[in-house]
Amino acid sequence: MVEVPLEKRMMTLDGINGVRKDVPAIHEVWKQTREWFPYLPPPSQQELVLTGAEDAWLVHGDQVEQDLVWLLRLPCHKFWSQLQFDPNLQRFLEGILQQFPREYDSSSSSSYTSSQIQIRNRDILHKLFLVFLRICTYKESASEFFSPEYYGTLIYEKYILDLPKIIDICSLFRPCNREITIKMVANVFKVQSRYCEDLFTTGESIGEALDNAEEQCQTLSMSLPSRKNVDGLFDLVGFLLDVSSSTYSLLDIFPGAGKPLQLAGFEMKLAGFYHSTILGVQQILERFVESEILTPEESTLCFFNLQISRHRSILAFRTIVEFNCLNPVMSETHCDKDEALEGFFSIFTTILQERTFLLDYNSRYSLQDDFDVFEQSGLNVDPTRKHYILDALCESSQGSGFSNVLTGEKEKKSSVTPTVETVPETGGATALTSSVLKPTEELDSLISSVRDMLPFLGEGFVEKCLEHYQFKVEEVVNAILEGNLAPHLASLDQSLERQAVEPKPVQAPRCIYDNDEFDVNSRDEIDLSRIHRGKKNKYGNAMKLLDDKTDINSMRDRFSALGIVSDIEVMVGEEREYEDEYDDTYDDVAVGQEEPDSRDDGGRQFVLPVALGGGKIPRVVQEKDDEDDDDEEDEEEGVFGRKPMNFARNPEEIRQENERRRQEKMSRNARKPAAQQQQQYQSARDVVGKPKGQGQDKQVLINRARKNANKGKGHRAGAERKQAKGMF
Structure with missing residues (x-):
C-alpha cells in the first residue's frame, strides 16, 4: 500500500454526539488552545543572592520544559497543525532561540553557581533541539511525511523557519551537536532554494549593522571615559561578539552560504569591520582600563569577548574564501578553476588596506600556502599580482612590528634573524610564524595582558607561548582556551616562572677629549695658546692674499698639459717681451658666410635646408657697388672683412629711426578707409576660405x-x- 503524504491525507474526527467526519490531516481543527510560558534566562550571580530567586526560576523553567515535552508527544499531523495555526507557539519557540544563553556566555562572569539551574537549562536545550529537529525534517517515518515541495512551501510561506531563526539554530546547537545540525540546515536549504536568495539580503542587512556599529564606535571614541558610558561600551562589545559568532556559526554549519554572502560583498565589510570597529573598541576599552573606570572582572570579561570576536571573524572570512576559491580548485569536479583563482586575487587585492586584519589572517592561514595550492593544481598564477599581495603583506609586517612570514620569498635584511617554525592549526591549515625579539618593557606588558585574563598562568610559560605565537596576545589566549597549544608548549608546566636575565654591562662611549692634551679631567694644566675658536687667518693682510698665485699657477700647468695655451717669450735686449703673432691662415675663408664658389652666378641661389633651420625663401645678399671708394669700405668693414657690430648706438639715432617708421606707417594707412583696411x-x-567644393x-x-x-x-x-x- 502506497502511503499518501500528510497534506493529501484525510483523517477521521470524532465530533459532537458521536458524529464522525473526515477532515484534512493538516487542519486548524487539530489545534489545541494552550498557554505557553515564555523562557527567561537564568539569573546572574547578583540575582541569586536574593532569597527565592533560584526556586522561582526552577519552577518557571519546569513549566517551559513541560510545554516542550507536550509538543514533542503530539502526533505528526497534530504537531504541524498546532505549529501552523497557533501563532503563540511560534512566538514561544522564537523567544527561546533568542533568550537562551550561547556557549560563549557560559564562560563569562554570569556563570551559574547552582547545579540544579545548569541541569534544568540543559534539559530545556535538549528538548528545544528535538523540537527543531522535528521541524527541519519533512519525513519522520515511512508513514508520517510531507512531500518535499509542500514542506518547502509550508515552512517558507508560514514563516515557520526564516533566516534569523536558522542563524540562531546554527549558533545555539552547533556546540552541542554539530553533525545533526549540519544535516538539519542542509535539508532546509535543499527543499527550499528561496532561502539562498534571502542570504544575499541577509548579507546586506548584516553589513548595514556593521556600519552602524562602526558609527557607534566612533561616537564612543570621541567621548571621555566615564561611568555613564560603560553601558554603551558593554552593549557594543556584546554586539561584536554576537554578530561575529553568529556569522561564523552559519558559515560553519552551512558553508554554501559563502557564495551569496560574497555576492553581497560581505567578506570585504567583515575585513573592514575587523580593522576599524573591533580594534577601535579594543583601544577604547584600554582607555577605560587606564582611567580605572572598569573593575578587573569587567575588563577581563570585555577583553575575553573581544578576543573571541576577532578569532571568529577570521574563521568566518576563511570559510568564505575556502568555499568560493580553494574548494573548487581542490575538488575533482569540472568547475571553472580560473574563476576561483581570479576571485582569490580580487578578494585579497581589495583588503590590502585592512592591514591589521590581513596580518592576523596570514598568521593563522598563510597566503603563501594558498598560492602553493593553486600552483600545485596546475593553474597559471600571475607572478606580478602574487608578489604584489605578498610584498604588501611583508611591508605591513615590518611596519607593524611583525616579522616576515612568507615562505619562498626573499626576506628583508634586518638585524634580527627570525626562527621559523611550523605550527599546526585547526581547520587543515598550517601557518608559518616566526619569533621576534621584543624589548623587555614591551614583553612585560604582553605577559601582563595575558595574565590579566588568565591569572593562573606563570610568567615563564606565558613568555614561551608568546614567542611561539609571534607575540600575539589574542592567539595565545585562544590557543589556551581551546586546548590547541603546540605539543612542546602543552607538555610544559603552566605555572612555570620566568627566569631572570642578567643585564649586559653597557660600555661607556668614548669622549671627544679622552686622555689627550685638551682633556681637563686628566690634566691640570692646558696650553691655552693652542686653543683657537673659529677659522684661522692664513694671511696676515689682504696684500698677501692677492699676491698668492698658487691657484693660478696650478691652472696654468693644467692647461699647458692639454696643449691649449702656448706662450712664447723672446729676448729683446735685456728685457723679456711677450710675442703673440697673429695667425692669418683662415682669413681668406668667409667663416659663417657662403663660400665664393658655392654657387654659379647664373645658377640657382643657395637655399639653407629646412632640417638645418632654414626656410624656403633664399637669402638675399646685397652686393656692394663697385663704385664705392676703398676708403668707405675700410671704414665700414673691420679687420677681417666684416662689418663690425655696433653694440652702443646713439639713442638719438634710434628715436629718429622709430619716428621715421611710424610716420611711414601712418601715411600708408591714411590713404585707405578704415573698413577697407580691416x-x-x-x-x-x-x-x-569658402566651403569645400566651391x-x-x-x-x-x-x-x-x-x-x-x-x-x-x-x-x-x-x-x-x-x-x-x-x-x-
Whole structure:
C-alpha cells in the first residue's frame, strides 16, 4: 500500500454526539488552545543572592520544559497543525532561540553557581533541539511525511523557519551537536532554494549593522571615559561578539552560504569591520582600563569577548574564501578553476588596506600556502599580482612590528634573524610564524595582558607561548582556551616562572677629549695658546692674499698639459717681451658666410635646408657697388672683412629711426578707409576660405602656403638662440 503524504491525507474526527467526519490531516481543527510560558534566562550571580530567586526560576523553567515535552508527544499531523495555526507557539519557540544563553556566555562572569539551574537549562536545550529537529525534517517515518515541495512551501510561506531563526539554530546547537545540525540546515536549504536568495539580503542587512556599529564606535571614541558610558561600551562589545559568532556559526554549519554572502560583498565589510570597529573598541576599552573606570572582572570579561570576536571573524572570512576559491580548485569536479583563482586575487587585492586584519589572517592561514595550492593544481598564477599581495603583506609586517612570514620569498635584511617554525592549526591549515625579539618593557606588558585574563598562568610559560605565537596576545589566549597549544608548549608546566636575565654591562662611549692634551679631567694644566675658536687667518693682510698665485699657477700647468695655451717669450735686449703673432691662415675663408664658389652666378641661389633651420625663401645678399671708394669700405668693414657690430648706438639715432617708421606707417594707412583696411587685414589672414567644393581665392591659397611655411618657425628660432648660448 502506497502511503499518501500528510497534506493529501484525510483523517477521521470524532465530533459532537458521536458524529464522525473526515477532515484534512493538516487542519486548524487539530489545534489545541494552550498557554505557553515564555523562557527567561537564568539569573546572574547578583540575582541569586536574593532569597527565592533560584526556586522561582526552577519552577518557571519546569513549566517551559513541560510545554516542550507536550509538543514533542503530539502526533505528526497534530504537531504541524498546532505549529501552523497557533501563532503563540511560534512566538514561544522564537523567544527561546533568542533568550537562551550561547556557549560563549557560559564562560563569562554570569556563570551559574547552582547545579540544579545548569541541569534544568540543559534539559530545556535538549528538548528545544528535538523540537527543531522535528521541524527541519519533512519525513519522520515511512508513514508520517510531507512531500518535499509542500514542506518547502509550508515552512517558507508560514514563516515557520526564516533566516534569523536558522542563524540562531546554527549558533545555539552547533556546540552541542554539530553533525545533526549540519544535516538539519542542509535539508532546509535543499527543499527550499528561496532561502539562498534571502542570504544575499541577509548579507546586506548584516553589513548595514556593521556600519552602524562602526558609527557607534566612533561616537564612543570621541567621548571621555566615564561611568555613564560603560553601558554603551558593554552593549557594543556584546554586539561584536554576537554578530561575529553568529556569522561564523552559519558559515560553519552551512558553508554554501559563502557564495551569496560574497555576492553581497560581505567578506570585504567583515575585513573592514575587523580593522576599524573591533580594534577601535579594543583601544577604547584600554582607555577605560587606564582611567580605572572598569573593575578587573569587567575588563577581563570585555577583553575575553573581544578576543573571541576577532578569532571568529577570521574563521568566518576563511570559510568564505575556502568555499568560493580553494574548494573548487581542490575538488575533482569540472568547475571553472580560473574563476576561483581570479576571485582569490580580487578578494585579497581589495583588503590590502585592512592591514591589521590581513596580518592576523596570514598568521593563522598563510597566503603563501594558498598560492602553493593553486600552483600545485596546475593553474597559471600571475607572478606580478602574487608578489604584489605578498610584498604588501611583508611591508605591513615590518611596519607593524611583525616579522616576515612568507615562505619562498626573499626576506628583508634586518638585524634580527627570525626562527621559523611550523605550527599546526585547526581547520587543515598550517601557518608559518616566526619569533621576534621584543624589548623587555614591551614583553612585560604582553605577559601582563595575558595574565590579566588568565591569572593562573606563570610568567615563564606565558613568555614561551608568546614567542611561539609571534607575540600575539589574542592567539595565545585562544590557543589556551581551546586546548590547541603546540605539543612542546602543552607538555610544559603552566605555572612555570620566568627566569631572570642578567643585564649586559653597557660600555661607556668614548669622549671627544679622552686622555689627550685638551682633556681637563686628566690634566691640570692646558696650553691655552693652542686653543683657537673659529677659522684661522692664513694671511696676515689682504696684500698677501692677492699676491698668492698658487691657484693660478696650478691652472696654468693644467692647461699647458692639454696643449691649449702656448706662450712664447723672446729676448729683446735685456728685457723679456711677450710675442703673440697673429695667425692669418683662415682669413681668406668667409667663416659663417657662403663660400665664393658655392654657387654659379647664373645658377640657382643657395637655399639653407629646412632640417638645418632654414626656410624656403633664399637669402638675399646685397652686393656692394663697385663704385664705392676703398676708403668707405675700410671704414665700414673691420679687420677681417666684416662689418663690425655696433653694440652702443646713439639713442638719438634710434628715436629718429622709430619716428621715421611710424610716420611711414601712418601715411600708408591714411590713404585707405578704415573698413577697407580691416577687410584687407582679414583677407591677408584668411586661411579658411569658402566651403569645400566651391573653390578658393588665390589670396587664401597664398595664406595657407605662408602658414605652412612658417609653422614652427618660432620654435626653431628659439632653439637656435638656446643653442647659440650653449644651453644644449
